[in-house]
Amino acid sequence: MGHDLLVIPIVAAAFAWVVWTLLLPAAARDRLRRLAGRPAAPSKGCGGGCSGCGAAVPFRPAGGRRWKG
Amino acid sequence: MSVLEASVLEADAEPPRIALVGNPNCGKTALFNALTGSRQKVANYPGVTVERKVGHFLSPGGRRVQVIDLPGTYSLRARSPDEEVTRDVVLGRFAHEDSPDVLVCVADATNLRLNLRLVIELKRLGRPIVLALNMMDVADKRGCRIDAAALSAALGVPVVPTVAVRRGGIRGLLDQLDRTMAVAHADAPALCGWSEPSSHDLRAYHQEVEAILARSLRDAGAPPLMTRRVDALLLHPLFGLGFLFLVLFLMFQAVFAWAEAPMSLIDGAITALNGAVAAALPDGALRSLLTDGIIAGVGSVVIFLPQILVLFFFIQVLEDTGYLARAAFLLDRLMGGVGLHGRAFIPLLSSFACAVPGIMAARTIENRADRLATIMIAPLMTCSARLPVYTLLIAAFVPDQRVLGGMVGLPGLVMFALYTIGILSALTVAFVLKRTVFKGAREPLLMELPAYRVPSPRNVAIGLLERARIFLARAGTIIFSIMVVLWFLASFPGAPEGATDPAIHYSLAGMLGHALAPLLAPIGFNWQIAIALVPGIAAREVAVAALGTVYALSETGGALESSLAGLLAADWGLPTALAMLAWYVFAPQCVSTLAVVKRETNSWFWMAAMIAYMALLAYAAAFVTFRVASALLGG
Numbered sequence A: 001m002g003h004d005l006l007v008i009p010i011v012a013a014a015f016a017w018v019v020w021t022l023l024l025p026a027a028a029r030d031r032l033r034r035l036a037g038r039p040a041a042p043s044k045g046c047g048g049g050c051s052g053c054g055a056a057v058p059f060r061p062a063g064g065r066r067w068k069g
Numbered sequence B: 001m002s003v004l005e006a007s008v009l010e011a012d013a014e015p016p017r018i019a020l021v022g023n024p025n026c027g028k029t030a031l032f033n034a035l036t037g038s039r040q041k042v043a044n045y046p047g048v049t050v051e052r053k054v055g056h057f058l059s060p061g062g063r064r065v066q067v068i069d070l071p072g073t074y075s076l077r078a079r080s081p082d083e084e085v086t087r088d089v090v091l092g093r094f095a096h097e098d099s100p101d102v103l104v105c106v107a108d109a110t111n112l113r114l115n116l117r118l119v120i121e122l123k124r125l126g127r128p129i130v131l132a133l134n135m136m137d138v139a140d141k142r143g144c145r146i147d148a149a150a151l152s153a154a155l156g157v158p159v160v161p162t163v164a165v166r167r168g169g170i171r172g173l174l175d176q177l178d179r180t181m182a183v184a185h186a187d188a189p190a191l192c193g194w195s196e197p198s199s200h201d202l203r204a205y206h207q208e209v210e211a212i213l214a215r216s217l218r219d220a221g222a223p224p225l226m227t228r229r230v231d232a233l234l235l236h237p238l239f240g241l242g243f244l245f246l247v248l249f250l251m252f253q254a255v256f257a258w259a260e261a262p263m264s265l266i267d268g269a270i271t272a273l274n275g276a277v278a279a280a281l282p283d284g285a286l287r288s289l290l291t292d293g294i295i296a297g298v299g300s301v302v303i304f305l306p307q308i309l310v311l312f313f314f315i316q317v318l319e320d321t322g323y324l325a326r327a328a329f330l331l332d333r334l335m336g337g338v339g340l341h342g343r344a345f346i347p348l349l350s351s352f353a354c355a356v357p358g359i360m361a362a363r364t365i366e367n368r369a370d371r372l373a374t375i376m377i378a379p380l381m382t383c384s385a386r387l388p389v390y391t392l393l394i395a396a397f398v399p400d401q402r403v404l405g406g407m408v409g410l411p412g413l414v415m416f417a418l419y420t421i422g423i424l425s426a427l428t429v430a431f432v433l434k435r436t437v438f439k440g441a442r443e444p445l446l447m448e449l450p451a452y453r454v455p456s457p458r459n460v461a462i463g464l465l466e467r468a469r470i471f472l473a474r475a476g477t478i479i480f481s482i483m484v485v486l487w488f489l490a491s492f493p494g495a496p497e498g499a500t501d502p503a504i505h506y507s508l509a510g511m512l513g514h515a516l517a518p519l520l521a522p523i524g525f526n527w528q529i530a531i532a533l534v535p536g537i538a539a540r541e542v543a544v545a546a547l548g549t550v551y552a553l554s555e556t557g558g559a560l561e562s563s564l565a566g567l568l569a570a571d572w573g574l575p576t577a578l579a580m581l582a583w584y585v586f587a588p589q590c591v592s593t594l595a596v597v598k599r600e601t602n603s604w605f606w607m608a609a610m611i612a613y614m615a616l617l618a619y620a621a622a623f624v625t626f627r628v629a630s631a632l633l634g635g
Helices: A005-022 A025-037 B002-012 B028-036 B081-090 B109-123 B137-140 B148-155 B170-184 B199-216 B225-234 B239-257 B260-280 B284-300 B305-321 B323-337 B344-349 B355-364 B368-380 B386-397 B410-435 B455-489 B508-523 B527-533 B538-553 B557-561 B564-572 B574-586 B590-599 B604-633
Strands: B018-021 B053-058 B062-070 B102-108 B129-134 B160-163 B217-219
Touching: A005 B284, A005 B455, A005 B527, B002 B574, B018 B028, B018 B081, B018 B109, B028 B053, B028 B062, B028 B102, B028 B129, B028 B170, B081 B355, B102 B109, B102 B170, B109 B129, B109 B137, B109 B148, B109 B199, B109 B574, B129 B148, B129 B170, B129 B323, B137 B386, B148 B160, B148 B355, B160 B170, B199 B217, B225 B323, B239 B305, B239 B323, B239 B344, B239 B410, B260 B284, B260 B305, B284 B386, B284 B455, B284 B538, B305 B323, B305 B386, B305 B455, B305 B527, B344 B368, B355 B368, B355 B590, B368 B410, B368 B604, B386 B410, B386 B538, B386 B564, B386 B574, B410 B604, B455 B508, B455 B538, B508 B604, B527 B538, B538 B564, B574 B604, B590 B604
Parallel strands: B018 B062, B018 B102, B102 B129, B129 B160
Antiparallel strands: B053 B062
C-alpha cells in the first residue's frame, strides 16, 4: 500500500507536464511565466514538442565555444 | 572610471554580432558549427538552412561574439521567404536588432565567379566584411589556384582560406575577426538608404567580378570530371529514375533486414525489465503503472529505434554524397506533371524525417501558391513517426517470407508500398490543388547541383546520434508522460464489484473509447483503437505506445506474455489492420505539424483546411479499405 502512494506524485507530475507542454497554448504559458516573474521562453522554431527539425540545439554551454588566445 | 566599473560596463555591453552570408551550399552552417561548437544540420544540397540560427563563441582576443547563420542567397534582391530573412538581418530590418557589426561572406572556392557577385553586392553596404574562402581543399584537388592576397587586394576586404567541415583555417579567421571587430563599431554606416540592385547594377557586378578574377585566379582548374561522368548516368531520364527507385527500394529492405537483430535485443531487454519489475513489486497500483503503463507503453516505441537509425543512415549518406539534389532534378518532370515546383522536392524529402522541417523548407519556394501547395501536401509524405505504426502492423499481419524468387522480403515490400502510397497521395492532392485552389503557371526549376562528395563519417555519426537523441528524448518526455496519464485514465475508477471484464472497460479512458467506438465502427476500429487515437494526436508513435498500454491493461493471463504485435494479431482481423494502415497514411497529425503550418502560412484557415481534408481522406481511405478487405477476405 505504501508503494502505491508513490503513484500519486508520478501521475500528478505527468498530468502537469502534459497540460503545460502540450495542452496549454504558448501565449498562455508565456503569460503565466511573466506572472511568475520569469521571462517568456524563446521560440523553439518548430511550434511545439517536435524537435525533428533539428532546431538550434547547441551542445556547448550557453557561453559558446571558447578559443584560446 | 574604476576597473570594476569598466568590467561591469564591458559585461553589460551587447556582444559584437557577426553574420555568415553566402550562396546556398557554400558551407555557412559548417562554419557556424566550427565557430560555435553547435551541431546544426549540414548537407550537400542547397536550401538546408531556412531560418537564422544564433550561437556564441569567445574569440582568441577575449571577445564574446554572437554569430548568426543565415539562409543562402545569391543576392540581397530576395525572392523567397528564406532569402528575405537574410536580407532583413543584413540590413538590420528586424525589430530590436541592428545590422551585424561584421559580415563574414562565405564563398565556395570552387565556384568563385558566382559567389563573388554577392560579395560585391554586400561590399556596397559599406559594412566591415571578411571573406572566408571555403572548400579550399576541394579547389586544390581540382587544380584551382587562387591568390588569396591578390583577391584581398582586388576586393579590398580581408580574405581567409578555410575548410569549414574539417575546421581548417578557423584560427586564421578568428584572428582576422578580432582585428576587424576592433575597428568595426567606429566606421559602420547606417543602411537605411539601401535599394534593390537593378539589372544594370547586377551586370556591373558581374563585370567587376570578371576583373577581380583576372587578377586573382591563377588557374581555374579542371571541372569535376567524375561528377560529370556519374551525372551522365544518374541523371539519365530512364536509367536515373530506375536507379533512384532501386536506391529507395533497397533502403526499405535494409530498414527491416538490418534492424531485426538489434530490435530483438531491445525487445528482450524490455521483456526482462518488465519481468524483473513485476517480480520485485507486490501486486498493486505502482506495479501496474510501471509494467502496464510505462514499460509496456514506452517500450513498445523504443523498440523501433534501430529502424529509425537505419532509415536515417541512408538519408544522411544520400544527402552527404550530393545525390539528393539529383533526385530533385530527376523528379522535376514528375512533379511538374502535377503542377508542383521542382524546388518542392527538398521540402517533401525533408518530410520523410518529419513534416515540421519539410514545411519550413518550403520557404525556399518563391511563389506563394506553389509554397502553399507544398505545405499542404508535406504531411502526406511518410514521416519517421509513422514508421513504428507501420512496422507494428506489418509485424503483426504480414508474414515474414521471401517473394519474387526469394530475393525480396515481403515486410520490406509492404513498407515500400506504404511509402509509395504516401508519395502518390501527395502528388494526387497537389494535382487537385494546383488545378483548383492554387492555379497559376508553373515556374521552371533552377538549381545548382553540388559536386559529389564522399560522405563524412563524422557528419553521418553526428546526424545519427542527434536522431537517436531526439527519438529517445521524445520517448522519455512526451511518450512517458502521456503513458502515465493514459495509465491513470485507463485504470480509474476501478471495476465495480462483480464485474467480469478487465477494469479498463469501466475506466475513464474505457468510457471515452466506448463513446467514440460507434463513430469508428464503420472503418473497423474497436474501442481500444479509439482510445489510442486520442493521445496519438500529440505524435503518431504515441498511438503505438497507447496501444501497448491499453492492451496490457485489457489482457489477462497468458495473453499478457505475448508481444503487442501478437496481441493485435489475435484481436484484430486483417481488414482492421489494413484500415488502420490506410488511416495512418492520411491522418492529420501531429500537433507540432499543425502548429508550424499555422506559423508558416500565418493563417488559421490553412491549418483548419489541412485538418479537414486529411481527416476526410483518412476516414474515407480507412472506410474503403475496410469494406473492400472485408468483402474479399471476410472479416
